[in-house]
Amino acid sequence: MAGELGKYKLCVSARSSDKAILRKAQDGGIVTQLFKFALEEGIIDGAIVAGPGDEPWRPRPFIATTVEELMTASGTKYNISPQVSWIKEATRSYGLDKIGIVGTPCQMQAVRKGQLYPVGLRDVPDKIKLAIGIFCMENFSYQSVKQLVEDHAAMKLDAVKKMEIGKGKFWVYGQRGQVVQLPLKVTHKYEQPGCHVCLDYVANLADVSTGSVGSPDGWSTVFVRTKNGDDIWSKAIAAGCFETKPIEQVKPGLELVTKLATEKISKNQKTVEERAKFGVNKGLRNPYLGPK
């Protein structure tokens, strides 16, 4: 199957069977659980995750080589973590031969481009052993998140327990139990501009991709895409890592995923086209047509 949802071999609703992972996870703990399994089985010897950075809710790419380190990175940070920046260093300073990496759909595109066109990625292409993609409608700069949380939601960033985009709202959950919701209308202007030409919603190029959309609260929608992804996923299922339900039996299911993917891609496709006539007889670059 291809199209908005990309090629995939299998789509299910799932959650980790490990309570400790679920407690800290953004959704069904798919990312942390699958990396944990892969680490323990020796399928990878480290994973590039978005760990805690220098300021509250500011992520930084971080190479987890133990389960404890993996756990410190769970949960979604709605601002940029340049995951791919560590991919060569992982094979050098960290000496990894089998790399795991999690990232947004654009970061999965970067990983695959890096494998087919490894311009500056000596010896990296064959070392990527598990690429997990997370669904993504848009991302934000750190300053954007700060303004959303502090100015619009009137909370201090370091008092926030969780942030989430879902059901048409941006949700900010405080440590003390308070919940603030912002309409997405408010968040739009803060989006990263580069997101407006992005033509992938569900990480079509990952080995396994996952997100909350389509599944009930606390569960995740999972696409198993490549041969490699399928192999790892089936071993993890056999080892009892996940509870699963057929995607056809959950609400709102694939229909919503398809709807959002189609909306995102057609809106951004339009932006790409409009960029071509942005000025007076002059346009902006289109990376999908080439490097010029």
Next chain:
Amino acid sequence: MADKITVGHVHMSGCTGCLVSLADNYGGLLTILDKYADLVYGLTLADVRHIPKMDVALVEGSVCIQDKISVQEIKETREKAAIVVAVGGCACYGNITRFTRGGQQNQPQHESYLPVGDLIKVDVYIPGCAPCPQLIRNVCVMAYLLLKGNKDQQELAKKYLTPLMQLADRGTEACGCDLMYDVVNQGLCMGCGSCAAACPVRAITHEYGKPNVNREMCIKCGACYAQCPRAFFNFDVIPEFEGIMDAIDAALK
């Protein structure tokens, strides 16, 4: 397999790092030479004095315009080779030879070095310092498929090589600044980090998700921009990564 293609390595002013990168394919290189390509020219590698006719010329290094032999050889390369590939930052963009001003022992008058594309038309670029062995390998396999493959293989090779041909067409100047001019300033950067990973001298860091180039450190190899998915991302090739990687692996078995 159909007959082999002929390949030559043309050495201009480069440090031989590009040639070492080619050799760093180890067994893969032997397979290439065994099954797909005859090396018809190459300093130290093939006992041939004059540039022969060949299918693919892999050119390493920039051209010193005060060195008559180099100038003559690069022109001859264009005449004799069906496809000219600039391999490495020096051939594509000048790279560190952009900083030379002459005065060195024992040819002090050799002071002006130009990327190959300033003197002849170049067909394909493989930027980077040193260029990555796996990219050189992929281009060699694709060049073979382009010249000797069946219709589907030729189609694939054409699609694969297109962005590297467009890079050659884009020009002979590269710098970390390209990330600003052609990605960030154009509203295209999404903060993946590929540029920083690609830089051989660690000139690029990310500040709040966007690249920051230390221009004093940049050697102008062109790897960062070529690696950036928002420099080029060809939807007719990259999403087929699984099949293409399997095919390349199989070809080198």
